[in-house]
Amino acid sequence: MKSILFILSIIFLFSCTEKPKELPFYGMSVVNSPLGLDTIFNPLPNFEFTNQMGTKVNNETFMGKAFVADFFFTSCPGICPKMTRNMLKIYDIYKEDVNFISHSVDPKRDSVEKLNTYANKVGIKNAETWHFVRAPKEEISKMADTYMVIAYEDSTVSGGFEHGGQFILVDENQFVRGFYNGLDDESVDRLITDIKLLLKEE
Amino acid sequence: MENEIQDKKGMKKTILVAFAILIGFFVISKILSSISSDxxxxxxxxxxxxxxxxxxxxxxxxxxxxxxxxxxxxxxxxxxxxxxxxxxxxxxxxxxxxxxxxxxxxxxxxxxxxxxxxxxxxxxxxxxxxxxxxxxxxxxxxx
Structure with a gap:
């Protein structure tokens, strides 16, 4: 009996201590020293997209501020509205401190005008914080690979595109710091707490 | 001495009962929440x-x-x-x-x-x- 109480009290003790948490780095790493003690991660490679205002955006546009990225397309009949709904939830909390980028996976149909209409419909009237961007197909796949998520054309799925529902968290120096399921409320809440951590780090 | 042992026993019992009540509440609330959503x-x-x-x-x-x-x-x-x-x-x-x-x-x-x-x-x-x-x-x- 005593030992059970002891174990229980230990569990309680540990459940109360809050570990100072730091977000991990993701991506291809390079081991730097001969001893292999220094692991260096790569930031995002150079990119350039066109946003819903027809303006070119690139690494520089986003440098110095963390951002959340996802993949979608405006004529998506399935998961995209839910992702947009969840992204809006994050946007409402962090629009002052964090940028947002939604990559269209459908460059054929998603013209600047279409992206602009979609952005307006969800209440994003300018591209100061939230960019809805288009790029040639190869650029989109390259970006998806960098984020290590799925985004490709597939005529067998509804809407014609396969894309994961992930939200990707990128820090102010453009290192990938987290993956979340944009369709799952708990995962989105985790992203909300992680952004807080990341902002403290900066 | 005997009193002390009695006291300890009493305390253990109280702790056990408290745990049982806690667990009971937890189980009941889970059951109730699953029933109420149609x-x-x-x-x-x-x-x-x-x-x-x-x-x-x-x-x-x-x-x-x-x-x-x-x-x-x-x-x-x-x-x-x-x-x-x-x-x-x-x-x-x-x-x-x-x-x-x-x-x-x-x-x-x-x-x-x-x-x-x-x-x-x-x-x-x-x-x-x-x-x-x-x-x-x-x-x-x-x-």
Missing amino acids: PAQQSYEKHCASCHGVNGEGLKDLIPPLANADWLLENQDKFACIIKNGISGNLVVNGKTYNQAMDGKNLNDVQIYNIINYINQSWGNDIAVITTEDVQKQLLNCK
Whole structure:
């Protein structure tokens, strides 16, 4: 009996201590020293997209501020509205401190005008914080690979595109710091707490 | 000395009882919460709420509302088919034009029946309850 109480009290003790948490780095790493003690991660490679205002955006546009990225397309009949709904939830909390980028996976149909209409419909009237961007197909796949998520054309799925529902968290120096399921409320809440951590780090 | 042992025993008992009560509360609250959410609401929340919202409010100017929507009232005869097969093109709901395609849902007759009646009777909606026969008849005649 005593030992059970002891174990229980230990569990309680540990459940109360809050570990100072730091977000991990993701991506291809390079081991730097001969001893292999220094692991260096790569930031995002150079990119350039066109946003819903027809303006070119690139690494520089986003440098110095963390951002959340996802993949979608405006004529998506399935998961995209839910992702947009969840992204809006994050946007409402962090629009002052964090940028947002939604990559269209459908460059054929998603013209600047279409992206602009979609952005307006969800209440994003300018591209100061939230960019809805288009790029040639190869650029989109390259970006998806960098984020290590799925985004490709597939005529067998509804809407014609396969894309994961992930939200990707990128820090102010453009290192990938987290993956979340944009369709799952708990995962989105985790992203909300992680952004807080990341902002403290900066 | 004996008293002390008695005291210790008494304390152990109290702790045990406290634990039992805690666990009991936990179990009961879990059971209660699973009973109170009805299957119709669960189906709605699983298949519809991500776009139309848990309160049928829609999503900004992208997704039309289901709560107090004139369009819904006027299109009851197509409701089951729309859930089953989806819909696309312009829709004017409460004077506002929406144009976002919706996927058909892979649901059975009972689930569709549940969802329709849940929507028809929630958030201030007061549309007549339909029967499973109504749903089946509609589904046989989808265009």
